[in-house]
Amino acid sequence: MILLDRVSxxxxxxxxxxxxxxxxxxxxxxxxINGVIGANGSGKSTIARLIAGLIxxxxxxxxxxxxxxxxxxxxxxxxxxxxFQTPENQIVGTTVxxxxxxxxxxxxxxxxxxxxxxxxxxxxFELNDMLDVPVHCLSGGQKQMLCVASVMVMEPSWLIxxxxxxxxDPWTRKIFWKKIRGLVxxxxxxxxxxxxxxxxxxxxxxxxxFESGELVFSGSKNELKEKAEQxxxxxxxxxxxxxxxxxxxx
Amino acid sequence: xxxxxxxxxxxxxxxGKKIIAGLxxxxxxxxxxxxxxxxxSGKSSLLLAIxxxxxxxxxxxxxxxxxxxxxxxxxxxFQNPESLFFNPTVGDEIEFALRMRAxxxxxxxxxxxxxxxxxxxxxxxxxxxHPLELSGGEKxxxxxxACSVFLPRVIMLDEPLAGLDFKGQRSxxxxxxxIASDHVVIVVTHEPEIFLTDDTNILLxxxxxxxxxxxxxxxxxxxxxxxxxxxxxxxxxxxGPFIKHAALPAVNASSVAxxxxxxx
Numbered sequence: 001m002i003l004l005d006r007v008s009x010x011x012x013x014x015x016x017x018x019x020x021x022x023x024x025x026x027x028x029x030x031x032x033i034n035g036v037i038g039a040n041g042s043g044k045s046t047i048a049r050l051i052a053g054l055i056x057x058x059x060x061x062x063x064x065x066x067x068x069x070x071x072x073x074x075x076x077x078x079x080x081x082x083x084f085q086t087p088e089n090q091i092v093g094t095t096v097x098x099x100x101x102x103x104x105x106x107x108x109x110x111x112x113x114x115x116x117x118x119x120x121x122x123x124x125f126e127l128n129d130m131l132d133v134p135v136h137c138l139s140g141g142q143k144q145m146l147c148v149a150s151v152m153v154m155e156p157s158w159l160i161x162x163x164x165x166x167x168x169d170p171w172t173r174k175i176f177w178k179k180i181r182g183l184v185x186x187x188x189x190x191x192x193x194x195x196x197x198x199x200x201x202x203x204x205x206x207x208x209x210f211e212s213g214e215l216v217f218s219g220s221k222n223e224l225k226e227k228a229e230q231x232x233x234x235x236x237x238x239x240x241x242x243x244x245x246x247x248x249x250x
Numbered sequence: 251x252x253x254x255x256x257x258x259x260x261x262x263x264x265x266g267k268k269i270i271a272g273l274x275x276x277x278x279x280x281x282x283x284x285x286x287x288x289x290x291s292g293k294s295s296l297l298l299a300i301x302x303x304x305x306x307x308x309x310x311x312x313x314x315x316x317x318x319x320x321x322x323x324x325x326x327x328f329q330n331p332e333s334l335f336f337n338p339t340v341g342d343e344i345e346f347a348l349r350m351r352a353x354x355x356x357x358x359x360x361x362x363x364x365x366x367x368x369x370x371x372x373x374x375x376x377x378x379x380h381p382l383e384l385s386g387g388e389k390x391x392x393x394x395x396a397c398s399v400f401l402p403r404v405i406m407l408d409e410p411l412a413g414l415d416f417k418g419q420r421s422x423x424x425x426x427x428x429i430a431s432d433h434v435v436i437v438v439t440h441e442p443e444i445f446l447t448d449d450t451n452i453l454l455x456x457x458x459x460x461x462x463x464x465x466x467x468x469x470x471x472x473x474x475x476x477x478x479x480x481x482x483x484x485x486x487x488x489x490g491p492f493i494k495h496a497a498l499p500a501v502n503a504s505s506v507a508x509x510x511x512x513x514x
Contacts, residue, residue, distance in 0.1 A: 019385075039415040041385025085413060086330060139290035166412040167329070169288045169440050170480040196415045199482055235416040239484030241503035246510065 002051055002080070002158060002190065003027045007060035009046055021046050021213045023060065028206060030158075030190040033180065035204030037196055039233065042210040044194045048162045051192065052082035065157050078107070081151035085163040087143035090150075096122065096138070097131040099146055103154040117153055125149040125179075141172035148179075158190040159183070165200055177203050198237035209234065253314055254278045255300065255404060255434050260309035262295050269295055273309070273460040275453065282430045282445050285438045286479065287455035293438040294329075296455070297406045300436070301326045313403075324404045329412065331393035332381070340366070340384070340392050341377040347400045362399060369395040370421050387418040394422070398429065405429060406436045411444065419444055442468070443481060443501035454479070469498045 009021040021043045028034040038044045049055045050062050053069040062069040064079040084090050093099030097118055104114045122128040125145045130138070138146060144164065151159065165173045180203070184191050193200065201207070207224050209217040211233040217224060228234055236244070255277045262270040269292035277283040285293045298304040300311060302320035311318045328334070337343040344362040353361070363373040369391045376384075381392055390413065398405050407426070411419045423444050429435055437445065442452065450465035463471065472479040473486060473493050485501050492498075492513045499509035 040387030040413075040418060045386075139288075141289045163413060167409070167440075171288055171477070174480060198416070202483070238482070238501070238503045242484060242488060242506055245503055245507035 001027055001029050001065065002192065003061075003063045004047075004050070005061050005063075007050060007057045007062055009050060009055065009058050019043070019046070019213060021050075024213075024215045025060075026208055026215055026218050028190070028192060028208070031184065031187045032205035033184055033203055034190070034192040034206045034208070035201060036192065036194040036208045036210065037201060037204075038210035039196065041212075043213040044196070044210055045162055046213075047208075047210070048082060048160050048192070048194045051158070052080045052160050054082065078154045078156045080158040080160050081154060081156035082160040082162060083144075083147050083151055083164060085166055087140070087147045087167070090147055091135050091143060093150075094134060095131065096127055096133050096135060096146060099135055100127075100150045100153050103150060107154060121149045121153040124152075140167055141169065141175070144168060144172070144176070152189075156189070158192065161191070161193045161195075163195055163197075164193060165195065165197060173199070198235075198239070201237060202239070253280070253434075255318060255436075256310075256312040258310040258312065260299070260307070260311065262292060262299055262304060262308075263306040264295060266306075268458055270455065270460060271458040275460065275462045277434050277436050277453075278451060279430065279432060279434045281449050281451055282426060282447075283434065283436045283451045283453070284442050284445055285436060285453045285455065286440070286442050291455040292458070293455055294408050297326055297408055297436065297438060300324065300404065300406065320404075323402050324406065325397045325400070325402045327394055327397040327407045327410060329409045331397060332386075332389035334393070335381040335389070338380060339378050340371075340381055341373070343381055343392060343396045344399055347396065351400055365399045366392075366395055369425060371395070387414050390414055390418065391422070401429075401433065404434045404436070406438075408438045409440065410437060411439060411441050442479075443485070446500055448497065448500075465500075466498050469501075473498070 004024055004026055006023045006025050008023050011019055019041065036044050036047055050057055051064065051069055056070040067079060069079060091099050092102050100118045100121060101114055104117060119128065122131055125148065127146060127149060165176055168176060180191055183189055204221060207219065207221060208215060216233065217231065225240060228236055228240065257273050257275055260270065260273040261268065285296060287293050295304055299307045300320065301324050335343060337346060341362060344366055345358050348358045348361060363377065366373050366376060371388065371391055381389060384392065394407065394410060410422060414422065426435055426437065446465045448465050452463045452465065452468045454461050454463060470493060472481045473490050481501065485506065488506050488510065489498060495513055499505035
């Protein structure tokens, strides 16, 4: 379980205009697709970074499976892996195999085990025929899959996706969501997706909505649908707007 | 003024491998031109070829005056253009292109401030801010404003919507529609539905071939075969049964609701 207890954060304490995350508390569990929504500048990506342990909360606590997300100590279990919006920003290897192995090398995994784990994960993400392919030869969709594979190989308890589909073509988006559904159904790995695309929201089962650094809604998609009218910050997805228009015009 | 950009038998290769073979057709001003296709289909390479940056290129690119010269006549906004910020303030960022063109100093500031306001960023709030202290959507708007402030004849944007929220996407689409009335505006996108109208000009790249469609032809083909182009599920569901109708609605709830009322 991911638990945020009265978490606040500020990028620059000295500057009044700096983005501020105000005392946020929520929890999310495995077995369903958790989604974080909100407009640009609402604090979505800050939440993702806090959970992945990349930044330290100014106050409050962020725990993943009961352990502090930030600075959880060398050798500890890998808690939450983050996959960024632009795959190029996190590919570090020159070939597919090197990139997948990078995290394992950092964790000090012995060579024979490393080789096996790299191969197994590559097979799962249909990259096993490409292990020696230079990363710059991959398409955008393949790069995205490589990033997921490179994080998954470290067997994190949770996967955090920051705007995962915004650079994917619509064909690859369909494949992406199919894989996520499979992952969530297995209940071994938790999934939290940060996205503002209405098409992505259709896949979310538990939704956390942010506005100007505040958590303004948490609940199921149906609850959001019911309350949507009263939420001024929320842009109705076209599918819901259509339902409403047809309902009133009948 | 450039009113079209014409390709005659244009072929592009990447490290010897053909990515576009024998493309002919034209982008025009007066309407938005969209380029769509799977990842790796050559969309970005086509923009680079127009800009004169892609060297493995054969065939002709023409405009109203003959062979097209890219230098000074184009603006190309790459994916994530905000990563190219290099000035200390938003104002400097916008003014840069005008300053390079040696415009009078007072004109530079007036034009830049007006242009920034047109992108929905009031200059009194944003002009002296540091570009990196803006939110993602604001950064994108500043970057695109900076790329287009000198209004070149051909404006090209590679995935301008990625990472923008709904409001940002909508206002960008409206802004581009205005600029397109008297410029050749070419947009590479995975979300054509936001820009689509009946007469949008669409180039679909697939397996080295380019096929041109009007907005309505594109919608019809997408509804006929999901794999041709996966449109949002709600649109397929609502409009799919009425595929034979002459004019299909745009991909937004109000157009679809009006359409359904008429056809039912």
